[in-house]
Amino acid sequence: xxxxxxxxxxxxxxxxxxxxxxxxxxxxxxxxxxxxxxxxxxxxxxxxxxxxxxxxxxxxxxxxxxxxxxxxxxxxxxxxxxxxxxxxxxxxxxxxxxxxxxxxxxxxxxxxxxxxxxxxxxxxxx
Numbered sequence: 001x002x003x004x005x006x007x008x009x010x011x012x013x014x015x016x017x018x019x020x021x022x023x024x025x026x027x028x029x030x031x032x033x034x035x036x037x038x039x040x041x042x043x044x045x046x047x048x049x050x051x052x053x054x055x056x057x058x059x060x061x062x063x064x065x066x067x068x069x070x071x072x073x074x075x076x077x078x079x080x081x082x083x084x085x086x087x088x089x090x091x092x093x094x095x096x097x098x099x100x101x102x103x104x105x106x107x108x109x110x111x112x113x114x115x116x117x118x119x120x121x122x123x124x125x126x
C-alpha cells in the first residue's frame with residue numbers, strides 16, 4: 001500500500017487551513033454580543049419585529065445592543081427606552097413617523113407591525 005508522506009508544503013498548507021478555521025471560529029464567537037438578543041429567547045412577535053427593523057430601519061439605526069448606528073444622527077434603538085416608554089411610540093407608529101431631517105423617511109405601520117416592533121424594542125431594554 002502506498003502512503004503519502006507529508007512534505008513541508010503539505011504541512012504548511014494544513015497549518016494555514018487550521019489557522020483559518022480557528023480565526024473564523026474566534027471571529028464568530030467574538031461577534032456574538034453584536035447580534036440582537038437570541039432569537040430562541042424571543043417571542044414570535046419580537047422575532048417578526050426584528051425582521052421588520054432589519055429590513056426598514058437598520059440602514060440608519062443600530063438595532064442591536066452595542067453597535068453604532070450607520071447614520072450618526074440616527075439614535076440606536078437600544079437607547080429609546082431611556083428617552084420615553086416604548087409603548088408611547090404606538091401612536092406615532094400608527095399615525096406615521098416623520099422627522100425634521102430629510103434622511104428619515106415617512107412611514108406608517110399596521111397594528112400588527114406596531115405590536116411586533118414594540119415587542120422587539122422591549123427586548124433591547126434588558
